[in-house]
Every structure is written in structure tokens, then in C-alpha cells.
Amino acid sequence: MTTTTRTIPVNRDVQAHRKQQAAEQRDAFTRRGTFVVNLVSSPGAGKTSLLEATARYWGNSRRMAVLVGDLATERDAERLRPYVPVEQLTTGGACHLELSLIQQGLQRLPNDDYEFLFIENIGNLVCPASHDLAEHLRVALLSTTEGDDKPGKYPKMFRTSQAIVVSKTDLLPHVPFSVDAAVADARQIQPDLAAFSVCASTGEGIADWCRYLDHERERLFGSHMAEQKVDRT
Amino acid sequence: MHEVSLVRSLLNQVERLRQAHGGTTVTRIEVEIGPLSGVEPVLVREAFDLLVADSDWPAAELVIDEVSLSARCKQCDATFNIESFRFECPQCGSRAVNVTRGDQFRLLNVTLETPQPMESPA
Numbered sequence: 002m003t004t005t006t007r008t009i010p011v012n013r014d015v016q017a018h019r020k021q022q023a024a025e026q027r028d029a030f031t032r033r034g035t036f037v038v039n040l041v042s043s044p045g046a047g048k049t050s051l052l053e054a055t056a057r058y059w060g061n062s063r064r065m066a067v068l069v070g071d072l073a074t075e076r077d078a079e080r081l082r083p084y085v086p087v088e089q090l091t092t093g094g095a096c097h098l099e100l101s102l103i104q105q106g107l108q109r110l111p112n113d114d115y116e117f118l119f120i121e122n123i124g125n126l127v128c129p130a131s132h133d134l135a136e137h138l139r140v141a142l143l144s145t146t147e148g149d150d151k152p153g154k155y156p157k158m159f160r161t162s163q164a165i166v167v168s169k170t171d172l173l174p175h176v177p178f179s180v181d182a183a184v185a186d187a188r189q190i191q192p193d194l195a196a197f198s199v200c201a202s203t204g205e206g207i208a209d210w211c212r213y214l215d216h217e218r219e220r221l222f223g224s225h226m227a228e229q230k231v232d233r234t
Numbered sequence: 235m236h237e238v239s240l241v242r243s244l245l246n247q248v249e250r251l252r253q254a255h256g257g258t259t260v261t262r263i264e265v266e267i268g269p270l271s272g273v274e275p276v277l278v279r280e281a282f283d284l285l286v287a288d289s290d291w292p293a294a295e296l297v298i299d300e301v302s303l304s305a306r307c308k309q310c311d312a313t314f315n316i317e318s319f320r321f322e323c324p325q326c327g328s329r330a331v332n333v334t335r336g337d338q339f340r341l342l343n344v345t346l347e348t349p350q351p352m353e354s355p356a
Binding site: 003004005006007008009010011012013014015016018019095096097099127128130131132153156157160188189190191192 | 236239240243244247251255257258261262265269270271272273319320321322329330333337338339340341342343344345346347348349350
């Protein structure tokens with residue numbers, strides 16, 4: 002026996018299998034009428050505050066739940082617990098969430114007929130951009146204290162998002178931040194981005210944001226799904 | 235820094251290929267990395283060096299093809315390279331463009347050593 006070398010052509014995305022799994026999970030969400038939003042931002046941009054404000058605005062009119070990713074603590078989940086069913090996904094230091102963690106979190110949620118499921122990703126605008134969590138909508142949050150030139154620095158994140166939300170607009174008088182400049186910078190990368198400005202503490206802009214979520218869910222699922230409880234047999 | 239996680243997945247895929255093709259060892263792994271792939275070539279190489287040392291084929295070589303970002307215009311069908319992440323058609327100015335290459339971390343080729351029976355003398 003001797004050996005010979007052989008080159009096997011593969012030419013496949015390293016994440017092809019993961020993307021396939023995400024597509025299957027997304028189909029499962031769609032079938033049960035759950036619209037999934039993956040919320041991404043840098044640390045401290047206000048993801049949890051936006052979700053608190055969203056839950057307060059909707060009250061009991063929508064069935065929503067949250068899966069919140071964190072490196073080490075349960076603090077964000079504690080903040081949301083008074084409003085909505087929430088499960089903490091602790092990554093133990095990893096910089097992004099992966100689909101398997103989402104699927105584990107789903108098992109721990111009390112129900113599976115939510116109209117909206119929000120995934121609060123790890124505060125990081127780099128790694129989460131490469132991980133499909135079976136969401137229908139990816140929303141990048143940018144706070145007014147971060148600088149309006151940030152979108153161009155994170156091209157993959159803004160290219161793969163469907164909306165940009167500028168948060169902490171109450172600070173606009175005090176910071177050198179132009180909402181228009183930030184949105185224009187993001188749209189250089191992704192011209193189709195929807196754009197919103199919110200202040201979670203005063204509630205400004207939250208109604209528009211919630212209307213957009215309803216609209217996107219309806220556009221994807223059809224309006225009949227909004228009121229109807231999904232039959233589980 | 236999620237490169238370790240992705241390179242671990244890459245090595246698992248290579249190991250499955252080696253088994254499927256009856257390879258005794260892996261000598262060369264060729265990958266493609268583009269500007270919008272979400273991975274840094276330098277970090278991929280560091281992660282590879284770290285992880286391959288613990289694999290069954292520690293001498294395998296990693297070859298990284300760094301490709302540019304290519305796109306096709308949805309309006310006028312022109313194909314072009316995207317520089318500095320400016321997603322705009324140089325032909326017609328449209329910003330409705332589809333990325334055609336450079337947004338993935340791809341496994342291109344795997345070179346294996348496989349056993350071969352000795353040729354009998356004529």
C-alpha cells in the first residue's frame with residue numbers, strides 16, 4: 002500500500018448547515034404565527050429599555066415573549082419579567098447567540114403561541130451579524146451617545162438588518178448626533194432600511210415603532226393571523 | 235471574536251469529508267473569506283492553528299483566499315466590485331444591488347491522503 006493525494010472540491014458556505022437549520026426554525030415560527038425580531042446593538046444602547054417600553058405600550062393586547070442573551074447575569078431578564086414572559090440565555094462569555102441557545106430558551110418559555118418573540122442579542126455589532134437566529138426581522142439599535150458615524154463601521158450588521166432604531170433621543174440637545182446623518186450612513190450600506198427614533202423613558206416614538214412591528218407581521222403572515230389563536234393539535 | 239466557533243465547525247466538516255472519502259489524513263484546507271463574511275482572516279488563522287493542533291491531522295495547512303466584494307445591479311444588471319462598502323452601481327447609480335461574492339466564509343477544497351494499492355509490476 003502507498004498513499005496518494007486527492008483534492009475534494011467542496012465550495013460550500015461553512016455556515017450552510019446552520020443557515021438551513023435557521024430557515025427550518027423560521028418556517029416553524031411562521032407556521033405558528035410567531036413573528037421573531039432579533040434586536041442587536043452595542044452594549045448599553047437601550048435594547049432592554051426598548052423592549053420594556055414596547056411591552057408597556059402594548060399591555061395585554063399582544064402576546065409577546067422575550068429571550069434575552071447575556072454573558073453573565075440575569076439583570077436584563079429581571080427588568081423585563083414584570084411585563085412579559087422572559088427567559089435568560091447566558092452564554093458564559095460568548096460574544097453572540099446561536100440558534101441552539103434560542104431553541105433551548107423556547108423550551109423554557111411557558112407557551113408557544115406568541116404573536117411576537119423578541120430576541121435581545123448580546124451587546125455587540127460584529128459577531129451577531131453572522132448568526133441567523135431564525136428571525137423574521139433584524140433590527141439594529143443605535144443610541145445618540147454612540148456617534149452618528151457608527152453604521153459605516155459595522156457594514157455587515159447594517160447590511161443584514163431591516164430596520165435601524167435611534168434610541169435615547171431625549172439626549173439629542175446635549176450630544177453631537179444627527180439622526181439624519183446616522184440614517185443616511187446606514188442607508189449607504191442598506192438602502193431598504195426602515196428608520197425610527199425613540200426615547201424609551203418618555204415613550205416618544207414607541208407608537209410608530211409598534212405600528213411598524215404590527216405592519217411587518219401582517220405583511221408576512223396576513224392580517225387574519227393577528228387575532229387568531231394558532232391551533233395546536 | 236466568534237472565529238473559534240466557526241473554525242471548529244469548519245474542522246468538523248473537514249473531518250466528516252475525510253471519513254466519507256476514506257482519507258488517512260488531511261493535508262490542505264482551502265477557504266474563501268470576503269469583506270462581508272463576518273470573519274477576520276487573521277483571527278481565522280489564529281483559531282485554526284489553535285484547533286488543528288488538537289485534531290487528528292495537526293499538520294494540515296490552511297490556505298485563505300481573500301476575495302473582494304462583488305455585486306450585480308438589480309436595475310441595469312452590471313457586475314462590479316464594491317469598494318469601502320459603498321453599495322452603489324457605478325454604471326447607473328442605483329443602490330439596489332445584490333451581493334454575489336464576498337459575503338461568506340466558504341470551504342473551497344480539501345486535500346486528503348488516501349491509501350492506494352501498489353501497482354503490480356508489468
